[in-house]
Amino acid sequence: MSLIRKPLNRRSILRAGALGGTALAMPTILTSRAWAQGYLNEPTGSTVTLGFNVPQSGPYADEGADELRAYELAVEHLNGEGDGGMMNTFSSKALKGSGILGKKVEYVTGDTQTKSDAARASAKSMIEKDGAVMITGGSSSGVAVAVQALCQEAGVIFMAGLTHSNDTTGKDRRANGFRHFFNSYMSGAALAPVLKNAYGADRKAYHLTADYNWGYTTEQAVKESTEAMGWETVETVKTPLAATDFSAYITPVLQSDADVLVLNHYGGNMVNSLTNAVQFGLRDKVVNGKNFEIIVPLYSRLMAKGAGENVKGIFGSTNWHWSLQDEGSKAFVQSFGQKYGFPPSQAAHTCYVQALLYADACERAGTFNPCGVVEALEGFEFDGLGNGKTLYRAEDHQCFKDVLVVKGKENPTSEFDLLEIVEVTPVEQVTYAPDHPQFAGGALGTCNSGA
Amino acid sequence: MDAILLQILNGLDKGSAYALIALGLTLIFGTLGVVNFAHGALFMIGAFCAVTLSRLLSLSYTTIDPERTDFLGNPLKVETPYVEAWFGPETGAAIIDWSVPLGILFSIPIMAFIGLAMERGLIKYFYKRPHADQILVTFGLAIVLQEIIKYFFGANPIPTPAPDVFAGSFDFGAMIGMDPNVIIYPYWRIVYFLFAAVIIGGVFAFLQYTTFGMVVRAGMADRQTVGLLGINIDKRFTVMFALAAVVAGLAGVMYAPINSPNYHMGMDFLVLSFVVVVVGGMGSLPGAVLAGFVLGILESFASMAQVVSLLPGINQIIIYLVAIVILLTRPRGLMGRKGVMES
Numbered sequence: 001m002s003l004i005r006k007p008l009n010r011r012s013i014l015r016a017g018a019l020g021g022t023a024l025a026m027p028t029i030l031t032s033r034a035w036a037q038g039y040l041n042e043p044t045g046s047t048v049t050l051g052f053n054v055p056q057s058g059p060y061a062d063e064g065a066d067e068l069r070a071y072e073l074a075v076e077h078l079n080g081e082g083d084g085g086m087m088n089t090f091s092s093k094a095l096k097g098s099g100i101l102g103k104k105v106e107y108v109t110g111d112t113q114t115k116s117d118a119a120r121a122s123a124k125s126m127i128e129k130d131g132a133v134m135i136t137g138g139s140s141s142g143v144a145v146a147v148q149a150l151c152q153e154a155g156v157i158f159m160a161g162l163t164h165s166n167d168t169t170g171k172d173r174r175a176n177g178f179r180h181f182f183n184s185y186m187s188g189a190a191l192a193p194v195l196k197n198a199y200g201a202d203r204k205a206y207h208l209t210a211d212y213n214w215g216y217t218t219e220q221a222v223k224e225s226t227e228a229m230g231w232e233t234v235e236t237v238k239t240p241l242a243a244t245d246f247s248a249y250i251t252p253v254l255q256s257d258a259d260v261l262v263l264n265h266y267g268g269n270m271v272n273s274l275t276n277a278v279q280f281g282l283r284d285k286v287v288n289g290k291n292f293e294i295i296v297p298l299y300s301r302l303m304a305k306g307a308g309e310n311v312k313g314i315f316g317s318t319n320w321h322w323s324l325q326d327e328g329s330k331a332f333v334q335s336f337g338q339k340y341g342f343p344p345s346q347a348a349h350t351c352y353v354q355a356l357l358y359a360d361a362c363e364r365a366g367t368f369n370p371c372g373v374v375e376a377l378e379g380f381e382f383d384g385l386g387n388g389k390t391l392y393r394a395e396d397h398q399c400f401k402d403v404l405v406v407k408g409k410e411n412p413t414s415e416f417d418l419l420e421i422v423e424v425t426p427v428e429q430v431t432y433a434p435d436h437p438q439f440a441g442g443a444l445g446t447c448n449s450g451a
Numbered sequence: 452m453d454a455i456l457l458q459i460l461n462g463l464d465k466g467s468a469y470a471l472i473a474l475g476l477t478l479i480f481g482t483l484g485v486v487n488f489a490h491g492a493l494f495m496i497g498a499f500c501a502v503t504l505s506r507l508l509s510l511s512y513t514t515i516d517p518e519r520t521d522f523l524g525n526p527l528k529v530e531t532p533y534v535e536a537w538f539g540p541e542t543g544a545a546i547i548d549w550s551v552p553l554g555i556l557f558s559i560p561i562m563a564f565i566g567l568a569m570e571r572g573l574i575k576y577f578y579k580r581p582h583a584d585q586i587l588v589t590f591g592l593a594i595v596l597q598e599i600i601k602y603f604f605g606a607n608p609i610p611t612p613a614p615d616v617f618a619g620s621f622d623f624g625a626m627i628g629m630d631p632n633v634i635i636y637p638y639w640r641i642v643y644f645l646f647a648a649v650i651i652g653g654v655f656a657f658l659q660y661t662t663f664g665m666v667v668r669a670g671m672a673d674r675q676t677v678g679l680l681g682i683n684i685d686k687r688f689t690v691m692f693a694l695a696a697v698v699a700g701l702a703g704v705m706y707a708p709i710n711s712p713n714y715h716m717g718m719d720f721l722v723l724s725f726v727v728v729v730v731g732g733m734g735s736l737p738g739a740v741l742a743g744f745v746l747g748i749l750e751s752f753a754s755m756a757q758v759v760s761l762l763p764g765i766n767q768i769i770i771y772l773v774a775i776v777i778l779l780t781r782p783r784g785l786m787g788r789k790g791v792m793e794s
Contacts, residue, residue: 057598059715061606237756240767244710244719245465247640248754248766251457254635271608272710279637279709281620286632306711308610322522337523416522 039369040155040450041131048103048368050075050355051132053123053147054161056111059268060139062302063347067137067161068109069340070348074355077335078105085335086356089328089384094363101362108132114139116146123147127154133368134159136354139347141165141214148177155450157370159354162347164266164298166217169398170439175447176370178377178392180357180399181350182430184214185438187297187317188221190403190425192229194315199260199293201230206258208249208273210265211238218264220438222297234258239269246273250280259287261294270296271306278310299406301345304418311408311418318404320349320386321421329386343416353385357392371447389427395434397444403430453624453633458751460623464640464709466747467647468494471702472720473727473739474654475695481671481734482688485574486582488589491721492596493696496565497703498712499600500558502609505550508534549614554704559697566696570689593717601714608711613639617708639708646705650698651740657694658736667691671734726774732787742785746770 043049052071055064076082080097087095099105108130110122119138126132135151136159138144144163151158152174160168160179164187169179195203205226209215215238223233234256239249250273253261261282265273277283277294285292299316322333322343332352336344344352357377365372378394387401406419432439472494479487511530519527535543546553573592577585612618617638624634658664670677670684677684703712710716727746731738752758753769765772777785 057601057606059606059713061601235756237759242719244716247461247464248458248751251461252454252756255454255457255633268608268713271610275610275711279620279639281635281637284619285635302607306608306610308612308711310610334523343522413519414521414527 038449038451039371041127041133043103043131043133043368046103047106048100049130049132050105050107050358051110051123051126051130051135052107052137053110053112053119053126053135054137054351055114055139055143056109058112058114060114063139063162063300063345064112064137066302066345066348067139067351070336070344070352071107071136071355073336073339074352074359075105075107078355078359082339083331083335086328086332086352086385089331090356090360091383092360092364094360095356100359101366101368105359110137112138112140112143112147114143116142119143119147120150123150124154127151127156132156134358134373136358137161137351138163141168142212144168144179145172145213148172148174152176152445152448155370155448157358157373159358161351161354163214164218165214166221166438167213167442169396170217171441173396173442173444175374175397175444178354178357178397180354182317182319182401182403183398184217184221184297185432185436186403186430187218188223188225189430189432190317190405190423191222191295191297191315192225193425193429194405194423195226195231195295196229198315200290203231203260203290203293204234204256204258204288205231205260205262206234206253206256207236207262207264208246208253209236209238210269211240214266215264217438218297219262222262222264222295224438231260239265239273241269243269244272246276247280249273250276250282253277253282254280254285257287259290259292261292263294263296265296266298266300267303268306270303274307274310274314299419300347301416301418302347304408305415312410314408315422316406318406318419319346321346321404321406321419322349322416323419323421324386324404326384326386326388328384332386349386356385357382370449374447388424391427393434395444396439396442400427400431402427453629454755454757455752456624457634457636458755459748460634460636460640462748462751463644463744464747465750466744467644468702468706468720468743469724469727469747470740470743471647471650472699472724473731473743474651474736475698476724476728477731477734477736477739478654478691478695478698480728481736482667482691483570483574483578485577486585486589487574487695488586488721489569489593489596490589490695490699491717491719491724492593493562493565493699493717494703494706494720495600495712495714495717496596497558497562497700498611498707498716499604499703500561500700501551501554501611501704501707502604502712504554504557505547505611508532508547508550508553512536551611551613551704551708554707555701558700558704562697562700563693565700566693567689569696570692574692575689593721597714597717604714606714608713610711611707613642613708617642643705643709647702650701654694654698655736663687663690723770726770730774730777730784732784734788735784735786738784738786745785746773749773 054067077085077087108126110126112119123135134157138161141163144160148158158177166184207219209219263273282292294314296316299318304311333343361373361376362368365376377392380392383389390399390401403425404421405423407422409420476490509532511532513528515526516529517526521527534546620635620637622631623636625631667687727742731742754766
């Protein structure tokens, strides 16, 4: 089999040359048009284009689909359609339901496939071809870090979706990137006191950790905060991201003298490792005179659904949950539920909020210029978006807000009612210094407007 | 000692799955000479047969309970499965509970049909093409099948529990007189191992003791001569393709409670199953089964914390490492015959 079917001749060489030349010239043509203005992709017509970069295929496709629903709802609300959702409860009143700065909001979508290179390619295409002035989305820290760096280089704003690794606003932070979602450190800080109350201060923990950057920062965060209250860490084992059967990793836990298993896993990893752990009878075990316990630091309702019965009674943390009773959450659940027929996930919530926060920052700054938006978001304090009073800290572009500690519900009343909120950990307890060792080694740099 | 015993047990269920998939791959390769990269997808479809049946059995009608409310504050819609309404709550619940074992019966005709359709509709056009073409087309088919499943069932894993009687685990250590609570093994994994043993035994018996099986074996050894004797060997090989699909499907159905099925579970098993086939010896059925269990158990050993701390990353490469060593010392694999893929 051969890819070149015909012998090379003058015509085919000319044709290939012409095509190649056009292809090479293309990015320059596009960027030169964009660069002629004050900043990259300045909207000149009556519309502004946002780029929603979410996993539409691959293992996180269900999260991605929920994120996209949230973005579509946000665009509706920004353009003055629907019931307005959280715009009615948002403490900033800059948004009027007339688009952003009078321009109607339009959007393009890209598929990250939960792969860094594919995510960068789709973000690049949305910036260069579709003229997106802001990129948002993502269901993986690896992807978020990669796309954030790309947006910084290109000169557009990146509003991160679901990304929980410390690195996103730690060693890989960027001036053009902002994260509303909480992080590994906050999970550890919120969980530790609840765990101490429930299981005591004298425990031996065994960690199984997904072998990539989110796994490492989560393991470190939970390890440090539980050790600080007296727990001992017996063993930490990295598991390959592609692993599906965790029995070979679970059985050594049975033989250690650990009495707690911490699963630093997310997505399919978490569903499988938790299912295996329960199958191997870990939860029925008594070690050192105590009941054996399992902990999942980052919970999501979609994954709780995948693990079924096995999540009952298991502690974890989450950014937001639809059963919250504040006005913002209620408004969001109402408008999302009316439109789609089921409650939103935490991924949907953070994405919806990020879209609103971006639009609001543009309104307050009076421009889409990334440097103006950065200035408007830095140090911005707001309320009414579901997590209580929140601060977008200027030093690292991380949101500081209350964190939820949740537990798998023993008697769910519906297929959505899988987690119960055990405690709303106040923001003070999860706040850390910008130069905290778990976040050290990064610098924001200066904002880039692409000009 | 107990750690070793535990890892052998652990390797058994995974090895069973490898052996069942590799058995089907070898059957197809031995009879039709086709390298079938869509075989993992057949395993995955098997698992989704279990999911589908459990969904069909749980089909419900809706009644409105004005006493309770849903998340939007509207009256709660209560779902009652039809089977519970027809057979009474207890029998109905038991039927739903046993959906995975019932899935065996449900999946056989479906898998046989898919196997036949695949062979007649696509693969038969590739018999005379090079192996590279066969790999490309079957790999493409696997991706199509995956995406179809993802379209209907979503990307997240779907919990498909075993019947309640098999839930939980038993203390294997205490049974054989060791310390209690050290060697614990889930019931369902033992069921899976026994099930695999029965299926493997059944396939061997079929090939060994039936006239049909005898003709197929003769055809595997010398297709031309069997053809010259006036036997339509192609038709029988098509049936063997369907049989291989059923074996992969059954492996998938019973695997559903071990790991919640998702659309790419087939790919996770496929590559390793090919290594199993090559290590066992191309075209050798006992070799495929033996290599399946050996590699499953080795993989378990390599995942032990003690081993990984000595040789980091060994758990991810052990199978390939062993494959290299075996192929260097025995180029035809453990039980490979002379002349297969060597002409």
